[in-house]
Amino acid sequence: MKKEILIIGGGLSGLVTGYLLKKKGNYSIKILEANSRLGGRIYTKKVGSAPIELGATWLWKYNTSLLNLCKELNVNLFEQQMEGDALFEAMSANPPQRFKLPPNQEISYRIDGGTSALLDKLSNELQRCILLNEKVLEFNSSDDKVLVKTPNSTYYCDTVISTLPPKLLVNSIQFSPELPKDVIQISDKTHTWMKDSIKFSVVYDTPFWRKNGLSGVAFSNVGPFTELYDHSNASDNGFALMGFLNGALAPLSLEQRRQKVIDQLTKFFGEEATQHIFYEEKVWRNEELTTFPDNQFIMPHQHNGHIIYQKPFLNGKLFISGSETSKEFGGYMEGAVRRAFNIIENL
Known part of the structure; x- marks a missing residue:
């Protein structure tokens, strides 16, 4: 039976992650994108x-x-x-x-x-896997499955890979059980490139x-x-x-x-x-759907690639990915692609 992977975010990192998983062939994939278009900051x-x-x-x-x-x-x-x-x-x-x-x-x-020409090539490989206008609101993890809720649907999977900017992730999705406090604190002070x-x-x-x-x-x-x-x-x-x-x-x-x-x-x-x-x-x-509004000043690239993002959470059911979590070229397209490869290696 194929392992069910749900990817949050249809930006470059999410699409590359889905593309790489599909190439491996032993996963069932869904990509949930909150916006009416793909690409994120592209x-x-x-x-x-x-x-x-x-x-x-x-x-x-x-x-x-x-x-x-x-x-x-x-x-x-x-x-x-x-x-x-x-x-x-x-x-x-x-x-x-x-x-x-x-x-x-x-x-x-x-x-x-x-730049969207790259997105078009990736999405053509993933057409049946992509769902637009699906903003994730809740993440609920049990012993065997993860339940992910949007305003429209409920999804069940084995593993979730979030490619949202970490600050947006911890401020827009309700987690049960809660994320570790240090993850929330670092994420809340991680710079979102382009914001x-x-x-x-x-x-x-x-x-x-x-x-x-x-x-x-x-x-x-x-x-x-x-x-x-x-x-x-x-x-x-x-x-x-x-x-x-x-x-x-x-x-x-x-x-x-x-x-x-x-x-x-x-x-x-x-x-x-x-x-x-x-x-x-x-x-x-x-x-x-890209940034979380507040008056906090965060230095450009602050906490990009932080060591805390390099491990899975919630008993291996959640990976925090995306460009800002890449140890190299954090915030850039290169970082988004490198992080996708890194996540696949560690699944």
């Missing part, structure tokens, strides 16, 4: 011919587990466009200064068709910045955006700029943030920056 929005990344975007040559997975699934990569000069704004009273990017910088890569980020993208008809010898890379000490990059697609026929906003702008409305971004882009690149087709953004702190 969120590609298709806008015209330019796939816009409002979540996880880049990978590098040292992301070996992720690179090998992309190769196995025939997911194509392309280099981040960095050719040309960059701009830096030190003070709002002065115009941005032009400078040359270092010639030997580390090459970053993006996924052709958007403080506001990502935005502005789509254009042409990459007008390039004709002036600019790469689209820009940095600002005064905001509203702090970093900016060329975000055109792999075929270079869909054009956009993408960056990060100062987190202090989260209380503003979308329209207020959009106007501030366009004003700053105009300062950097001239009047052509006002001729945008679309403005898209994601304020990650507002995503209640």
Whole structure:
């Protein structure tokens, strides 16, 4: 009889975990995703011919587990466009200064068709295993089975693998028996990557910045955006700029943030920056299925990969997984993939 495994969370780590379990062939798998979409902090929005990344975007040559997975699934990569000069704004009273990017910088890569192309490949392998709009509320463990409740259903399994950010896990699911106090305390102070980020993208008809010898890379000490990059697609026929906003702008409305971004882009690149087709953004702190809202400040990557996550709980019936629990590259896509492999090795 196949061992029944229930995976909480349909982000990258959950999908890779399910994919690896299916390959082994001796497990019955269900993946419960609270949202109406897969991906978690991977969120590609298709806008015209330019796939816009409002979540996880880049990978590098040292992301070996992720690179090998992309190769196995025939997911194509392309280099981040960095050719040309960059701009830096030190003070709002002065115009941005032009400078040359270092010639030997580390090459970053993006996924052709958007990061969600990787999710599509994984989910195609797991179609019958995935259930959307299933937010887990309760975890009840007995001697022989685990009972997991959502607003819609009750599931029974042998083992649960949670891929939720640990802070979200301990604050959104009721456990019986309770989790150990030290697990709750560490989880509650574990940083959730992206939770403080506001990502935005502005789509254009042409990459007008390039004709002036600019790469689209820009940095600002005064905001509203702090970093900016060329975000055109792999075929270079869909054009956009993408960056990060100062987190202090989260209380503003979308329209207020959009106007501030366009004003700053105009300062950097001239009047052509006002001729945008679309403005898209994601304020990650507002995503209640990703982050748990409180006023506690947690240092970036705090407790990521903590030793406490490296063992099973509740008599081996619960594994706390996900990118933040990875001992390497915690919070990143590479960490999500490595942790999935690690969990499979320890089941």
